[in-house]
Amino acid sequence: MLASMLAEERQQRINEHLREKEFCTLKELSEMLNVSVSTVRRDINFLKTTGVLRRTHGGARLSEQVEIEGTHPLVPNASVRSELKECIARYCASLIEPGQTVIMDGGSTVFSVARHLVVKHPIVITNSLPISNLYSNYRQVEVHVTGGVVYPRLGVLTGPNAVEGFSKIHADVAIMGAGGLDVQDGVTNTHALLIDMQLAMIKAARKVIFCMDSTKLGARSLFFLCSADQVQTLVTNSDVDPVLVKALRKKGVDVHLVPC
Amino acid sequence: MLASMLAEERQQRINEHLREKEFCTLKELSEMLNVSVSTVRRDINFLKTTGVLRRTHGGARLSEQVEIEGTHPLVPNASVRSELKECIARYCASLIEPGQTVIMDGGSTVFSVARHLVVKHPIVITNSLPISNLYSNYRQVEVHVTGGVVYPRLGVLTGPNAVEGFSKIHADVAIMGAGGLDVQDGVTNTHALLIDMQLAMIKAARKVIFCMDSTKLGARSLFFLCSADQVQTLVTNSDVDPVLVKALRKKGVDVHLVPC
DNA sequence: GAAGAATTTGAAATTATTTGCAAGAATAAA
DNA sequence: TTTATTCTTGCAAATAATTTCAAATTCTTC
Structure with missing residues (x-):
């Protein structure tokens, strides 16, 4: 054998x-x-x-519910728009300065952030079709889309072209989601294809903000993205295990707890 | 089995x-x-x-309730659904062989072609967000999206990245629209930004098909794309001035007249 | 390391489900 | 009407699930 x-x-x-x-x-x-x-x-x-x-x-x-972090099923409206995500997203958007250059990935929470970001007139760089669509109606937001191959169910652009798209640019902030964050296991995500992309995003941004609801904290997904101490900022709801928060802060993570 | x-x-x-x-x-x-x-x-x-x-x-x-086009947020304006365009599009799609690599631009007629092209399981290269959305529900179609900046109203990706996206690849066919086609003035289009892109598309494709309804023939838009004799194939409705058709054919254009 | 316990694995027997086929009934077309 | 499909129904064969058990593996403990 x-x-x-x-x-x-x-x-x-x-x-x-x-x-x-x-x-x-x-x-x-x-x-x-x-x-x-x-x-x-x-x-x-x-x-x-x-x-x-x-x-x-x-x-x-x-399982249908297994979203990528989860990346929205291609209909970002409706059920995905949970109050929790909405709440985290609103707060996360408040962290962005007007006119900043912002990288956004294909996570569903990030999509919610995107909706709250219109008023900040950002320059957006993304590999997410839903986010591109969202802004294509707003002239105030300049959207740069990376190239790449459409990953069917998820609507994100993947492949070398997508990675290259991020490696060529520099941004003020990257707003990202992930499948899990744990002190030991670090940040993990559900799709191998996303890892390369997210690494390129992290490299391209001066500041990285992870948005995830508390169910993701302490959890781990299949693929390793980066260690916990590489996370600069984390936005989550206040329903988290305080021990975990303490441990993360000790690692240097700037944890923002949003009351929801 | x-x-x-x-x-x-x-x-x-x-x-x-x-x-x-x-x-x-x-x-x-x-x-x-x-x-x-x-x-x-x-x-x-x-x-x-x-x-x-x-x-x-x-x-x-x-079932009637099931929207055929699925849910793409960026629905091109109502005019797209005109019977005329539909008719031209259907014919144009019939010119494509199964499995071919097809470049498609952001024109509304081209979008209609895209809808009829699903059954051919093509590999699609496009800078159009609506087309990307359309296919993101179908696993049978492999979609490569060029990078670029979203041109708000139209939902097409523009700029050097988009042009570069086409310069790196080769395709069997390019299906394109334009604002005008005239024997003297050649092919012209309404947006300067689109010209570079379309030139790159033409270069990347072995065969180029222009789809436009008869109102565009004999007309001219602001920006020059290419001369009439550079057009290989034109698909339009049979409502055209026969003199124009003759003149175009004399220039070597393969004119397909679709009865609508 | 080795002996024994606990777990995991592969395989066989039994039960349940799915699939393909065929004969007669029902439906559409000529 | 006749004719040709298609539908229903019942049944047998194929396939998959469940249960059970022995062999193999890993984990303890010495």
Whole structure:
């Protein structure tokens, strides 16, 4: 047998595979992972309890609710606009000075920030189609879109062109989302494709603001982005474990707690 | 048998197929999905209960409530839906081979072509946000977006980055619109910013198709794009001055007249 | 390290589901 | 009407899920 694999690693690869393909059969996975169908079935059943996928006959399907951080399903309105996100977003927007150059990623919370940012007449650099659309109606906001290939379900531009788009510019602030932030594990995100992009964003910005609601704190996603002490500013709702906040502040993170 | 497919996946593909074609037969689906007509029938009957489609004899029709175009925020103005444009667009789409690499600009007629092009599963390169949005719901279409600055009202990406985006690639066909075409004045367009872009598109494509309705023929806009003899293919409605058509053909233009 | 406990894995038997097929009924077309 | 499809229904074959159990692996503890 080939290099044996830990259960956790296997499940991670299943998750990864599903995020790309949306559907897959047990057989397919068992061949990919060199384990029996029984084992794959057990893994899948476990992953079902964590909510990342749904079972179907003969296979699994990516759970619809798994957004990228989550990146809005292409309809950014409606359900995604939770009061919590709205609240964090409003505060986050208040941190931006008029006329600043702002990088924004494809996260759903970031999209909410974008809506509150119109009055600041920013110059926006983004790889998010929804944000581009949002501003294309407002002349007051200058929007620079990176190139790239559209990642279907999510509406973000990915690939080398997108990364290159960020590597060529400099911005005052980057506003980003992520799937998890933990003292030990640092910042993590759900899609491998986003990591390169977000790294380029961080590099291009003088200041980085992470926006995420408290459910993301203490959690971790699949892919590592950066360590906790590399986070300059964090905006979240005040519903967080105070111990975690203290630990983050000790690491030098400027934590803003928004009462919601 | 080929890679077996999950029931849910099949149903999703039926749904997607219907969004493209609006109507299709069971036989057609059974061939597409490599399953028996019985199975397709069962799938269809299930989908009927979810409301995404209606049953007919021998086939299924997309439910009226389901917007064909999906939800793209940047809906081009109402004029886009004119029967004339629709008609030209449909014909123009028929000129494209399945799987071709297609450059599309931000013109409203071109947008209509884009809607008819989904079934050809093209690789699309565009600087148009509306087109990017349109396809972001369809996994079958690979969309490459050039970078650039959003030109507010039109939702097209402009500037050096956009031009560069086209200069790096090669495509089978470019489908473009313009503000005017005249034997003497050549092709002209309304926005200076678009000229550089369109020149880059023309350079990157092996074949160039101009789509414009007959009101644009004989007219001229402010900015010069290229001379008439540089136009390879023109698709327009048959309501044109025959003298003009003759003159264009004499210049080597392949004029397609669509009866509308 | 080795022995034993605990867990994980693969495989077999049983049960449940899905799929394809066929015969007669129903529907549309000629 | 006749004719040709398509639909329904029931059934058998194929496929997948569940349960169970033995072998293999990992984890303790010495």
